[in-house]
Amino acid sequence: MATVGVTYDARGLAEPDAEAPRIAEIDGEKAVFDAKGLSTRQINLELRRLLYEAGVTDVTVLNPGAKHSLGVGILTRCRITFGGSLGYFGLGLIDGPEVHVKGRVGWSACENMMSGVVVIDSNAGSLTGAAIRGGDLVVKGRVGARTGIDQKGGTIIVLGDAGSMTGFMMQRGRMILCGDVGAGLGDSMYDGTIYVAGKVKSLGIDCVPGEWTDVDTELVERKFRIYGLGAPPELQKFVCGKQLYNYDSLEPAERKLVI
Amino acid sequence: MCGIAGVIYRDGARDVGRDMTLMLQSMKHRGPDSTGYALYGPVTDLVVMRFKLADANDRRDFEFMERLRRSQREVEARLVELGAEIADVERETEYAFRLAFRFEGDLKSVADYVEDVPNCEVLSLGRSLEIVKDLGDAESVATQYHLDDFVGTHAIGHVRMATESDVDISGAHPYWAYPFSDVAVVHNGQLTNYWQWKRRLERSGHRFQSMCDSEIIAVYLAEKMSGGASLEDAMHDSLDDLDGVFTYIAVSADALGVAKDEMAAKPLVLYEGDDLVALASEEIAIRAIIDREIETYDPYEREVLVWQR
Numbered sequence: 001m002a003t004v005g006v007t008y009d010a011r012g013l014a015e016p017d018a019e020a021p022r023i024a025e026i027d028g029e030k031a032v033f034d035a036k037g038l039s040t041r042q043i044n045l046e047l048r049r050l051l052y053e054a055g056v057t058d059v060t061v062l063n064p065g066a067k068h069s070l071g072v073g074i075l076t077r078c079r080i081t082f083g084g085s086l087g088y089f090g091l092g093l094i095d096g097p098e099v100h101v102k103g104r105v106g107w108s109a110c111e112n113m114m115s116g117v118v119v120i121d122s123n124a125g126s127l128t129g130a131a132i133r134g135g136d137l138v139v140k141g142r143v144g145a146r147t148g149i150d151q152k153g154g155t156i157i158v159l160g161d162a163g164s165m166t167g168f169m170m171q172r173g174r175m176i177l178c179g180d181v182g183a184g185l186g187d188s189m190y191d192g193t194i195y196v197a198g199k200v201k202s203l204g205i206d207c208v209p210g211e212w213t214d215v216d217t218e219l220v221e222r223k224f225r226i227y228g229l230g231a232p233p234e235l236q237k238f239v240c241g242k243q244l245y246n247y248d249s250l251e252p253a254e255r256k257l258v259i
Numbered sequence: 260m261c262g263i264a265g266v267i268y269r270d271g272a273r274d275v276g277r278d279m280t281l282m283l284q285s286m287k288h289r290g291p292d293s294t295g296y297a298l299y300g301p302v303t304d305l306v307v308m309r310f311k312l313a314d315a316n317d318r319r320d321f322e323f324m325e326r327l328r329r330s331q332r333e334v335e336a337r338l339v340e341l342g343a344e345i346a347d348v349e350r351e352t353e354y355a356f357r358l359a360f361r362f363e364g365d366l367k368s369v370a371d372y373v374e375d376v377p378n379c380e381v382l383s384l385g386r387s388l389e390i391v392k393d394l395g396d397a398e399s400v401a402t403q404y405h406l407d408d409f410v411g412t413h414a415i416g417h418v419r420m421a422t423e424s425d426v427d428i429s430g431a432h433p434y435w436a437y438p439f440s441d442v443a444v445v446h447n448g449q450l451t452n453y454w455q456w457k458r459r460l461e462r463s464g465h466r467f468q469s470m471c472d473s474e475i476i477a478v479y480l481a482e483k484m485s486g487g488a489s490l491e492d493a494m495h496d497s498l499d500d501l502d503g504v505f506t507y508i509a510v511s512a513d514a515l516g517v518a519k520d521e522m523a524a525k526p527l528v529l530y531e532g533d534d535l536v537a538l539a540s541e542e543i544a545i546r547a548i549i550d551r552e553i554e555t556y557d558p559y560e561r562e563v564l565v566w567q568r
Binding site for chain 2 (some may be wrong): 102107165
């Protein structure tokens with residue numbers, strides 16, 4: 001298999017003169033195109049042409065080939081289906097799309113996602129859902145380390161295991177983790193809620209068990225119902241102990257003594 | 260940043276040189292400074308030594324070629340002096356050589372005596388392993404060293420973005436686990452207790468050819484394996500002994516393994532199929548040799564995984 005040739009300008013910017021390849025087959029509001037042999041920039045330009053210029057609202061991208069940074073910055077309500085795996089930084093900064101990835105995603109998928117839905121059929125790398133602000137992210141396989149780092153809103157659902165430092169510095173939102181979780185769960189979290197079905201290797205600083213309420217039951221059952229995930233497993237709830245950051249007038253040295 | 264890759268076939272030898280070039284070229288953006296390969300061909304009764312007598316970016320003065328010729332003759336004379344029977348000599352570039360010979364003695368003494376020739380560095384020594392590394396991307400190195408023709412059972416490779424030491428062949432990966440034959444390492448990350456381990460290993464009689472922190476891993480594994488540890492045991496020990504962020508791939512004549520530090524700070528994607536195991540810093544490298552949808556995953560922190568051939 002030959003690799004895609006990518007050109008760079010003097011500043012190192014990739015494919016400064018790239019244009020949308022205009023290869024999609026369009027049928028009303030639906031379109032499909034084969035990304036095999038296309039560069040990252042060509043795929044994204046074709047995707048944006050269809051969604052912003054051609055009046056298409058439902059795009060299928062075949063053979064994405066685990067290329068990086070696909071589907072980034074899509075800010076309109078639409079459906080996108082990727083017929084295979086994505087590389088790093090896929091679907092970052094999106095606001096509105098419903099995305100289905102029929103494969104795996106690499107590191108930092110959906111980083112800074114604002115709203116919409118992303119369903120990933122297989123596994124995800126580290127930093128999945130980093131700093132997401134809204135929307136639902138469903139990973140049907142396992143995820144790497146630092147999932148939901150700096151999460152500011154939205155819901156992340158993982159059906160498999162999660163790595164270390166999951167929910168590190170989480171600020172708001174919810175995470176439903178159906179497998180085992182690595183060390184340092186919720187380390188240094190400010191707020192938000194983490195639900196875990198499996199074993200927790202260790203809790204991070206200031207992450208503590210929370211009290212289960214009817215609101216938790218309603219949320220979990222609703223999310224599982226929406227995404228057809230069957231009956232939810234039995235979950236433990238973890239929240240911020242609110243002893244670490246900005247919840248008191250202690251000096252940093254004093255805070256260490258308290259915790 | 261750097262990119263690492265490995266592949267091991269479960270069904271015998273294949274075009275491993277070509278496959279590794281495809282994997283490394285697809286990760287060129289992770290490191291354009293240099294590219295290196297550790298390739299494993301069929302085990303033979305010949306010892307293969309890859310060595311260099313100068314660097315790609317060395318100054319070419321009027322004496323340059325004559326100096327190389329003198330040094331090459333000296334290397335061959337020293338091998339014969341040690342009792343080796345030279346079977347084949349190939350000059351791959353102006354300054355890089357592949358030499359095959361029959362020898363039954365101590366390979367450390369061979370490496371030490373040969374490296375005593377001015378500017379000579381032994382890149383690899385073994386009955387299966389051949390390390391090739393040079394400046395530039397994978398396609399240029401593969402073309403220069405004719406690697407598309409290399410048939411073997413497994414390999415690792417590295418594309419380097421130099422952060423810790425010079426851009427030269429000595430600073431390029433893979434590193435041979437001197438003096439342990441047929442063991443090599445590629446690494447992505449930074450080791451923070453480099454000097455501590457370097458002093459410790461030098462006191463044990465090991466030599467270092469570079470100022471690159473990654474060389475420590477190879478020599479560390481060699482030290483452990485010289486003491487009787489298996490590759491897998493040595494890799495497990497390294498998780499406690501080596502400090503910093505790292506994902507590294509280590510390889511021997513019959514095994515290939517990967518280890519991740521306790522933060523899982525450096526990426527690695529893994530595919531385990533019936534016919535091969537492929538792993539790389541980015542999935543795009545695995546896709547370069549597998550033209551179908553596959554299931555891949557990231558190993559977790561403190562994981563050591565080893566596959567036997």
